[in-house]
Amino acid sequence: MQQRVHFLTFSTPDLDAARAFYREGLGWHPLVDVAGEVIFFQVAPGTVLGLFDAEKFAQDAGMPSPAPVAGVTLSHNVDSAEEVSVAIDRLASLGAELLKPAQVGAFGGIFHGLVRDPNGIVWEVAHNPGWSIGDDGGVTFG
Known part of the structure; x- marks a missing residue:
């Protein structure tokens, strides 16, 4: 496969x-x-x-x-810490439950925040200067 x-x-x-x-x-x-x-x-x-x-x-x-959504995070990556803050605030204003305000993460040099959408899906908005996403969608670490 x-x-x-x-x-x-x-x-x-x-x-x-x-x-x-x-x-x-x-x-x-x-x-x-x-x-x-x-x-x-x-x-x-x-x-x-x-x-x-x-x-x-x-x-x-x-x-x-019905199977509940659990143990899953969907991540949306942005180009700056400021964009993380703006996106997390916007999602919360649209009815998402704020789980973690935008902040420096405990792992891997990331700046992120987390919300739970009205259906239980956890979304992470993150900025990590240590990796990038190319125009072809490929992810490069380091």
Whole structure:
């Protein structure tokens, strides 16, 4: 199997809250939006973020109950510590729960903050001068 991921799909207990947060709050444009079922957003070349109604997610996966989002962080990297602060404040103003205000991290020379979106997904906004993302999407460490 090739080393790549095309879809990241999370169950969400409130698809309408997801729609409001990502579409109206963040200004993201869905690739597909099926009312009462799923919303897909193109988040990178070849990569889609899906938010799937929890009951329908469980049904599709053959699970007895919806699976909560846990132990996962989605990270959005920016070019400066100031941009981290601005983004974290904006996300909190849109209804995300502030988990960690923008600050110097304990590991790896990073400056970051964390929020939990209305559906339980933890988002990290980070700046790390020790690595970069190229125009082709490749990540370079060091």
